[in-house]
Amino acid sequence: TGLAFIDVYNLRPEHVSEDSNGNLWIVKPREKTNNLCNIPLLSIPKQILEKYKDNPYCMDKGTLLPVPCNQKMNSYLKEIADLCGIKKNLTTHTARHSFASVIALANNVSLPNVAKMLGHSSTRMTQHYAKVLDQTILRDMQAVEKQLSV
Numbered sequence: 001t002g003l004a005f006i007d008v009y010n011l012r013p014e015h016v017s018e019d020s021n022g023n024l025w026i027v028k029p030r031e032k033t034n035n036l037c038n039i040p041l042l043s044i045p046k047q048i049l050e051k052y053k054d055n056p057y058c059m060d061k062g063t064l065l066p067v068p069c070n071q072k073m074n075s076y077l078k079e080i081a082d083l084c085g086i087k088k089n090l091t092t093h094t095a096r097h098s099f100a101s102v103i104a105l106a107n108n109v110s111l112p113n114v115a116k117m118l119g120h121s122s123t124r125m126t127q128h129y130a131k132v133l134d135q136t137i138l139r140d141m142q143a144v145e146k147q148l149s150v
Contacts, residue, residue: 001039002099002118005073005092006031011064016041016049030119037119100129 003011007030015028024041041049048065052058057066067073070092077090088094096118104114115126 001026001041001045002096002104002114003028003037003039004030004032004096005067005070007037007119008065008092009063009067009070012062013064016064028119033119033121035119035121037117039117097129100126 001008003026007028010031011026011028015026017025017027019025024046026037026039026041028037029035030037052065055066058064068076074091077092077094080086081088081090100114100118104117105111111123111126114129115121115123118126118129120126
């Protein structure tokens, strides 16, 4: 979803709403800035929320996910990286960056839409998250070439 750790930690049922077409959205002010995030939920995040809807820990805390503290979550990510042979230092913040660059922008989601999902007030901050990917440069230039050859 691209949410920051603290926003996932504090995600509550009132932050999920359904639009007139039946699509589920996370609509939540960011803890850090109070800027609103608008994130449509795809099938995997919906399945995860469904899995934990009756979780006793979540029900007791009033949250949607049984999230440990950030330090513990990052240690779990380190273990997963080690098991998978991933050399990069995985953190919850790395996941936010990955959402912006690999998940969203590499799949043609516009920078303003990624900014809105991340809860940024402008695309300037989003550009720090959205690393330019060679594959997107190539795709864009292939589109230019196609237009020029017409």
